[in-house]
Structures are given as structure tokens and as C-alpha cells.
Amino acid sequence: MIALEPSIKNRPEFINVRVRRQDGPGQKPYWELHKIKYEREMNVISVLQRIAAQATTVDGKKVTPVAWDCGCLEEVCGACTMVINGRVRQSCSALVDRLFEENADEIVLEPMTKFPVLRDLMVDRSRLFKALERVEGWVPVDSYYNLGPGERISREDQERNYPLSQCMSCGCCLEACPQFTKIELTRQEGETEEAFEARKKAEYDEAFVGPHAISQAMLFNNHPTGKALAAERLEALIGPGGISACGNAQNCVAVCPKEIPLTTSIARAGRATTLHAIKKWFDR
Numbered sequence: 001m002i003a004l005e006p007s008i009k010n011r012p013e014f015i016n017v018r019v020r021r022q023d024g025p026g027q028k029p030y031w032e033l034h035k036i037k038y039e040r041e042m043n044v045i046s047v048l049q050r051i052a053a054q055a056t057t058v059d060g061k062k063v064t065p066v067a068w069d070c071g072c073l074e075e076v077c078g079a080c081t082m083v084i085n086g087r088v089r090q091s092c093s094a095l096v097d098r099l100f101e102e103n104a105d106e107i108v109l110e111p112m113t114k115f116p117v118l119r120d121l122m123v124d125r126s127r128l129f130k131a132l133e134r135v136e137g138w139v140p141v142d143s144y145y146n147l148g149p150g151e152r153i154s155r156e157d158q159e160r161n162y163p164l165s166q167c168m169s170c171g172c173c174l175e176a177c178p179q180f181t182k183i184e185l186t187r188q189e190g191e192t193e194e195a196f197e198a199r200k201k202a203e204y205d206e207a208f209v210g211p212h213a214i215s216q217a218m219l220f221n222n223h224p225t226g227k228a229l230a231a232e233r234l235e236a237l238i239g240p241g242g243i244s245a246c247g248n249a250q251n252c253v254a255v256c257p258k259e260i261p262l263t264t265s266i267a268r269a270g271r272a273t274t275l276h277a278i279k280k281w282f283d284r
């Protein structure tokens with residue numbers, strides 16, 4: 001007979017879930033305690049589904065269902081990222097039985113702190129995607145006609161690129177990075193949508209781009225077609241909020257759920273930007 005794990009032997013009847021809620025952007029956050037029935041093999045998404053279905057706190061108060069974001073439910077889209085028991089991670093892959101090992105009394109759910117809260121556990125990650133635009137994190141195609149077979153990629157480059165290609169834009173590395181600080185802007189009275197977006201973009205463009213974007217720049221600079229934009233990406237990394245803003249605290253690499261070697265990418269970017277700057281100086 002297989003011995004049961006202690007956490008399973010001591011299965012509780014109910015789970016206490018403490019949720020940090022916020023009714024909308026810029027609103028005051030508050031805590032709410034929910035109690036749901038324990039079921040086997042639950043993850044935090046199924047916990048949130050039970051909470052939304054009962055929409056009643058532990059003291060019987062009827063409340064609006066807690067809002068959260070998710071997509072793939074298999075740790076691929078990155079949308080469900082939140083702070084669970086004090087650690088940033090994906091709620092779809094956070095298993096309740098494992099969480100009990102960290103805190104047997106309750107599960108604590110909070111939105112990420114580095115992005116503006118839209119509602120409850122949902123945050124606005126658009127700055128993360130804007131950072132990918134800053135470094136042109138894509139393979140450029142100038143047409144849709146058949147361009148023929150692409151250049152062969154050596155095994156060495158495949159092995160170097162593959163781990164970086166697994167980034168799911170989840171934001172964990174940004175939540176952990178001390179150099180990536182929250183920017184939350186509100187639309188001013190009389191400001192058009194376009195003017196507000198332009199002001200946001202200008203602010204984002206000055207701030208630290210983040211380890212995910214630096215790593216994607218290194219991925220595409222090492223791709224046979226992607227490297228056509230290598231100089232532009234290095235220029236973006238030399239500019240304000242680029243590579244020099246990284247303090248090398250290495251928190252990012254410690255929390256990345258895909259174990260992407262972010263500090264290796266940052267070191268590569270440091271060398272590449274230095275060589276690029278020297279080359280520019282000689283080309284003057």
C-alpha cells in the first residue's frame with residue numbers, strides 16, 4: 001500500500017481564502033475572507049471559481065464575485081499571475097495541497113504590486129507588452145509572399161534560443177525586480193484617449209524595460225531573420241531605462257516559472273551593447 005502524503009492525510013474539510021480586493025483602478029484595496037469546501041486536486045483557479053459561485057464572505061455577507069484573469073489554464077499564457085501566499089506565480093499551476101505545506105491555515109491571494117490593478121486580482125500588464133515593442137521583440141516580415149526556406153539554425157543556437165523562447169510574458173520577473181517600479185497614471189479631465197495613451201507611452205519609454213524584454217532582444221538578435229533589427233534593439237537597450245538600469249540583483253531569474261536564464265541574457269546584452277557602442281564610435 002502506498003503511504004499517503006502528510007498533507008493529504010490531514011486534508012481539511014474547508015479552506016480559508018483571504019483575498020485582497022479592489023473595486024476599480026485607483027480605489028482603496030480591502031481584505032475579504034472566504035471559506036470554501038476542500039476538494040481534491042484543486043488549484044487556485046478552481047478555488048476562485050468556488051468563491052465566485054458562492055459570492056458570500058465567511059461571515060455571510062453577500063459580495064460581488066472576485067475578478068481574476070486567466071486563459072490557457074496550463075501555465076502558457078501568463079494571464080493568471082498573482083501573489084499567492086506572498087510569492088508571485090501562476091494561479092492555474094498553484095496546487096492547493098502544495099499551498100497547505102506553506103501555510104496550513106489559509107491561502108492568501110493578492111494582485112501583483114508592480115502593475116495597476118483593474119479590479120481585484122486583475123492587473124493591467126500593458127507596460128510589459130510595450131516593453132517588447134520598445135525592443136522590437138519579433139521577427140520582421142516585409143511581405144506575405146513565399147520567401148523560401150529560412151537560414152538554417154545551428155544546434156548550438158537552437159539550444160541557446162529555445163529556453164528564451166518560452167517566455168509567456170507573465171510578469172513574475174518584473175514583480176520581483178527592485179528596478180522595475182510601478183507606474184500608475186490616470187486620465188486627466190479633458191484629456192483625450194489618444195493624449196492619455198501618448199503620455200503613458202512616454203512615461204513607460206523612460207522607465208526600466210525589464211529583464212523579460214532584454215532577454216527577448218537577445219533571443220531575436222540571435223535569430224537568422226530576427227537579427228535584421230539587431231542594431232535597433234541594441235539602441236533601445238542603450239537608451240534610458242535600458243540595460244544600465246539593471247542593478248544585477250538577480251531576483252528575476254530566481255522567480256521565473258520557465259527558468260529562463262535571465263541573468264545570462266542580461267550579461268549577453270551588456271556585452272552586445274558595449275560592442276555596439278564601440279562600433280558606432282569607430283564608424284563616426
Ligand code: SF4
Pocket residue numbers: 176177178179180210211245246247248249250251252253262263266
Ligand atoms: S538582475 Fe536586473 S532585471 Fe533582474 S531583478 Fe536584478 S535588477 Fe531586475
Ligand code: SF4
Pocket residue numbers: 078166167168169170171172173174211212215255256257258259260262
Ligand atoms: S522571463 Fe520568465 S518571469 Fe519574466 S515574463 Fe517571461 S516567463 Fe515570466
Ligand code: FES
Pocket residue numbers: 069070071072073074075076077078079080081090091092093
Ligand atoms: S491561465 Fe495561462 S498561465 Fe495560468
